[in-house]
Amino acid sequence: MIKTRFTALALAAATALTPLAAQAAEIEWLQWFAAENTDGFYDELVADFEAKHPDITVKLVTQPFGKVRESIVTDNAIGVGSDVLGLNMPWTKEFLDIGILEPLDEYLARDDNSFATSDLVEAPLGKIDGHTWMVPLNAFPFVMHVNMGLVRQAGFDAPPATWEELAEQAGAISALEDGISGIGMPFSSQPPSNGPILTFLPLLYAHGGRIMADTTPNFDNPEVVATLQFLKDMNDAGAIAPGAASRTGGVDLEEFIAGRTGFMISPGVHSSSITSRNPELEYTLVRVPTNGETAYRVHGWEIGIAADSPNKDAAWTFVNYLLSPEVNARAAQAANALPGNLAALDAVREGADETLLKQMEILSGDSPVEEMRQSPKAAASWSVMTEEIQAMLRGDQSPEEAAAAVQARWLDLAG
Amino acid sequence: MLRQMTTRGTPYLFLLPGLVILGALLSVPLYKVVEYSLYDNVIVERNPTFVGLANYTNLMTDPGYWSAGFNTVVFTVGSVLGHMVVGIGLALLVNADIAPRARTFFRSMLILPWIFTAVVVALNWQLLLNPFGLINYMLQWMGLTSEPLDWLGDPDLAMWSLLLISTWRGYPFIMVSFLSGLQTVPRELYEAAEIDGAGFWHKFWHVTLPQLKPVIFGVALLDLIWTFQLFPLVWLSTGGGPGRATEVLSTLTFRLAFVDFQFSQAATVAVSILIISAAFTLLYLRNEARRL
Numbered sequence: 269m270i271k272t273r274f275t276a277l278a279l280a281a282a283t284a285l286t287p288l289a290a291q292a293a294e295i296e297w298l299q300w301f302a303a304e305n306t307d308g309f310y311d312e313l314v315a316d317f318e319a320k321h322p323d324i325t326v327k328l329v330t331q332p333f334g335k336v337r338e339s340i341v342t343d344n345a346i347g348v349g350s351d352v353l354g355l356n357m358p359w360t361k362e363f364l365d366i367g368i369l370e371p372l373d374e375y376l377a378r379d380d381n382s383f384a385t386s387d388l389v390e391a392p393l394g395k396i397d398g399h400t401w402m403v404p405l406n407a408f409p410f411v412m413h414v415n416m417g418l419v420r421q422a423g424f425d426a427p428p429a430t431w432e433e434l435a436e437q438a439g440a441i442s443a444l445e446d447g448i449s450g451i452g453m454p455f456s457s458q459p460p461s462n463g464p465i466l467t468f469l470p471l472l473y474a475h476g477g478r479i480m481a482d483t484t485p486n487f488d489n490p491e492v493v494a495t496l497q498f499l500k501d502m503n504d505a506g507a508i509a510p511g512a513a514s515r516t517g518g519v520d521l522e523e524f525i526a527g528r529t530g531f532m533i534s535p536g537v538h539s540s541s542i543t544s545r546n547p548e549l550e551y552t553l554v555r556v557p558t559n560g561e562t563a564y565r566v567h568g569w570e571i572g573i574a575a576d577s578p579n580k581d582a583a584w585t586f587v588n589y590l591l592s593p594e595v596n597a598r599a600a601q602a603a604n605a606l607p608g609n610l611a612a613l614d615a616v617r618e619g620a621d622e623t624l625l626k627q628m629e630i631l632s633g634d635s636p637v638e639e640m641r642q643s644p645k646a647a648a649s650w651s652v653m654t655e656e657i658q659a660m661l662r663g664d665q666s667p668e669e670a671a672a673a674v675q676a677r678w679l680d681l682a683g
Numbered sequence: 684m685l686r687q688m689t690t691r692g693t694p695y696l697f698l699l700p701g702l703v704i705l706g707a708l709l710s711v712p713l714y715k716v717v718e719y720s721l722y723d724n725v726i727v728e729r730n731p732t733f734v735g736l737a738n739y740t741n742l743m744t745d746p747g748y749w750s751a752g753f754n755t756v757v758f759t760v761g762s763v764l765g766h767m768v769v770g771i772g773l774a775l776l777v778n779a780d781i782a783p784r785a786r787t788f789f790r791s792m793l794i795l796p797w798i799f800t801a802v803v804v805a806l807n808w809q810l811l812l813n814p815f816g817l818i819n820y821m822l823q824w825m826g827l828t829s830e831p832l833d834w835l836g837d838p839d840l841a842m843w844s845l846l847l848i849s850t851w852r853g854y855p856f857i858m859v860s861f862l863s864g865l866q867t868v869p870r871e872l873y874e875a876a877e878i879d880g881a882g883f884w885h886k887f888w889h890v891t892l893p894q895l896k897p898v899i900f901g902v903a904l905l906d907l908i909w910t911f912q913l914f915p916l917v918w919l920s921t922g923g924g925p926g927r928a929t930e931v932l933s934t935l936t937f938r939l940a941f942v943d944f945q946f947s948q949a950a951t952v953a954v955s956i957l958i959i960s961a962a963f964t965l966l967y968l969r970n971e972a973r974r975l
Contacts, residue, residue, distance in 0.1 A: 338941045345726040362944060366727050447815050456836070457924020511814035513836030513925040519809070528815070648943045658925045662837070681943070 293582035294325045298340065299354025300333040301405070301569055301603070309602040317589050324582045326352075334460055337647070344368045344576065351577040352586055355402050355570040357392050358465070358640035358647070361483065363572075364401055365644060370573040371399035375584045382592035387611040391566045391638045396483070404608030405590060406600045407568035408537040409631050410470040410556060417550035418448065418530040427531075427554045431475070431498055434531070434557040438507035441530035449509030451531040452520040453499065455657050456513065464653035465640060466517055467533045470565040471495050473637045474558035480639045485649075485678035488671040496660060496667035503661050513658040525549070535567045539623035540604035553623055555630045566636035568608065606631070645681045652677045716957070719950035726946045738951040748952065750927060751935040755911065757842060758849070758931050762910045763903060765850030770857025771899075775887070777858070778865045790862075797855035805919035808848045809835065835921050838928035845929050848920055853910070857902055864898040865891070897974050904967040911963065912956055932956050 302310035314326045329350060331339055337359055343349040344366065355363070363369050376385045376393075385393070389404040412434075414427040422440035438450025454463040472479070475498075477491025502508050509515065509529060517534070524532040525545045532538075539553055556564060571590060573583045589595055597612035604624055607616050617628065640646045653674055660670040720738050722731035742748050777790050796804070811818050814831035822828045834844040872890045881889065892899075914933035917923065923930035923938065930938070932952055940949035 341726070341941070341944070366944070367729060456922065457926070458920075458922035459918065461922055461924070509814075510831055511833040511836050514809070514813070514833055514921075515836070516809075519813070645943060647941075651938075651942055655924065655926045658836070662925075 292323055292325065293579045294327060295352060295577070295579050295582050295586060296327045296329055296350040297352040297354070297586070298329045298331065298336065298343070298350035299352075299569075299571075300331055300336050301354055302328060302330040303332055304603065309599075313590075313595070313599070316595075317586060320589070321585060324585060326586060340368060341366065344574065347576065349574045349576055351574055351579050351583040353572045353574055354405075355572045357402070357568065357570055357638045358643065358650075360392075360401055360641040360646075361396055361644050362646055364397060364399075367575055369401045370575045370577065370580060371401060372403060372573065373400055375573075375587075376400060376403075382588050383596075383609050383611065387593075387609050388591070389566070389568065389606075389608050389610065389636070391636045392568065392570045392608075392641070394641070396642060402570040402572040403587065403591060405569045405571050405596070406603055406605040406608050407566060407636075408535045408605045409627055409634075409636070410466070410533060410565040410567060411536045411539075411553045411627060411630060412556050413524060413532045413534065413538065413542060414552050414554055415524065415527060415530050415549060416552055417527070418444065420550075422530070427552065428557050429554070430557050431471075431559055435498070435502050435505070435507060438502060438530060439505050442506050442509075447528060449523075449529050450507040451502070451533075452509045452515060452523055452529045453503075453512040453661075454515045454517045454520040455654055455661065456516045456519075457651075457654060457658070458514075458516050460517075460647070461651045461654045462647075463512075463515075463517065464657055465565075465650050466520075466535075468495065468499065468653065468657065469639075470533050470556045471498065473563040473565050474556045474561055476559070476561040476563070478637070478639060480642050483642045483644065485643075485675055485682060487678060488668075488675040493667050493671050496657070496670055499657070500660055500667055508661075512661055536623070536627040537567075537603060537605050539627075540621075543621075543623065553626055553630075555634070562634040563637050564631065564634050566638050568605070569603070570608075643678075644683075648681050649678055652681070713957075716950045716953050719947050720954050722947050724945060724947050725950070727944050731947070734947075738947050741948065742951050742955065747927065747930075747935065748932075751930045751932050751952075754842065754927075754929060755931040755933075758845065758913075758917070758929070759907060759910045761842075761846040762849040762853060762913075763906050765846055766853040766857045766906055766910075767899070767903060769850055769854040771861050773854065774858045774861035774865060775891075778862055793858060794855045796852050797859075799852075801852075801915035801919055804848065804852050805916060808844075808851075808920060812844055836925050838925050841921055841925060841928045845917060845920055849910070849913070849916060852916060853906065857906065860898060860902040861895065864895045868894045897970070901967065901970055901974070904963060904970060908960055908963045908967065912960055 310328055314328050318325055336354060337356070340349065340353055340363070349368070389407040392402045392404045393400050412427070416427070418441045419427060419437060421444055422437060424437050424440070428434040428437045434451070441448060441450040453467055456463065469479070472492060472495040475491055475495055477489065477495060479485070479487050479492060503512065509523065520529070520532055521534065521538060521541065523529045525542055527546065527549055533556055536553060542549065542551055571587055573580055573587065577583055590599065591609050593609055593612040593615065596607045596609040597615035600607035600612060600616045601619055604621070606624070606627065607613060617625070620628070640650070643649045656670045656673045659665050660667060665673065719725045721733060721735060723734045725731045773793055777786060777793060810816055812834035813819070814833055818834070819828070819831040823831065832840060834840050868891060872894070873886055876886050876890050912933050914937065917929060917931055918934050918937065921929040923934040933956065936949050936952045936956065939945045939952060
């Protein structure tokens, strides 16, 4: 009798809870952000979201940056893709060509969003094929990290502000002693083989050049050739660390942290690794030396929704949560980056360290540029750039020939 | 009748889980790769078109494929030779009559490269071969070079450097196999050779090598199969560069798939690797069957 009553009670409870269970949605968030020195921050963020939205659970899937692009493509191909995707701007065009991304225009136009679209960092929002495909969680500019100790040792008081000063100071630092180099250039073919977008493009943008005309490759133009010539001249003068063709971005960062390189051009977000790993380093960061232009290469951690997601509304609820000024400020602070939602800027500024404040100062009047997002084959494109710049630096071709070779191969890639 | 069927069927029931796992993990991907190679561009195209052998025709006329094929042959033959020479040499050394503790110590130390993962091996060698690394420092200290060499970044040196890394990583397998083979050579043969006045080299050429020929042939073939399709060590050490100086078929497959997003073309290269590997495998199986 008791057993029967208990069963009936359990059945009644289960029936009563069925509507709730039916509404619950589980979404999966694939990203690399939690792998980047953020100490459990994203687990806490997910727990906070779930507490505020009991009808949605979020499964955090964390992979190293180098693996995420590959996983998004393969997971999508076999129909097990995540709902919310951590994205990198250069992947935009190639992902939307495969049909991985959901257009976000309709979501961004909703009245109940926790943010104003006009407050978001603009670069990732730019329309491709008539739509917006991703939103910025945070943003960081490419800057030049400076070892002031080496700059002073080489007889200079201030970091270089122009190309001419950069070449002069880098050459003087390389001449200091064996094992010390002026500037590192990571043009290795080893994956992700993206040295040119880390170093060459920021210099090009600071010179007023561009590599794309909308979605069409435009590499063989005078500004590109001038920037390649600048690299070649610095290399011939011994200002660039030897072994550029085998130097990876990781090695470049390690060499700088160890105090063996005067300058390193890379995302500003690296400042936290530098200061935490070598607090003794006499370190500062400055705008990438320019020839009068004030454009900088912008980078960031972006978020999108998978076109195949069965839980797009729940996914947007989560994205909406991440972009609210309060949450976005916390996410930016955790990564020592600028917020994707600029309404969170004041909150981030309050707790910001000196390097972040400098990035804000550098960027206050400059124009952000990100062109790789328009490239139909971004990863293949920068791999081609790497190969041709390698050949140029070892003297196998001139800057003009390198530019022409990249252009021809890009056109081939674009099909 | 039923009892007979049950008795006969029981072994197959035991085999069933293994067959199911093999079917799922081997046959399905194998089938999919071959199928992908017959379409215009799977994954990227939602509705790919069947193109028959067109991808194979493209491959045969692609200089990048032939260049990667040539590099694969150089890398495979060079690596296997390196493994054999170093492995056999070290096996002879650690088989020598020395104090048992010292012998155990050397055997344990020399097997270490086999234990490390490809990531660790690649990273360590990158540091060693760096222009500011230990190897350049030693060469300059000995006066052999005046400038540091970019071992992994110079197209003329990169393949040699890769062969050095591959030899270091792969010799322990040959060493262990050869060492176990050495234990099986009858002592009397060496004693008879010594009575005939044979020295170390004569004993090696006329006793050791002929006795171990089947072992050497077997492990060399196995090594050939593994090295032919080796991916992580090459990808992590050079990424196929500089340029395409160390691009082998396995790295070309990965590049086509995950850098260029040409999955069908990648599947076609993978099938070509499969066919060559299968030929080597048949050779190996025939050799093993002959030994038995």
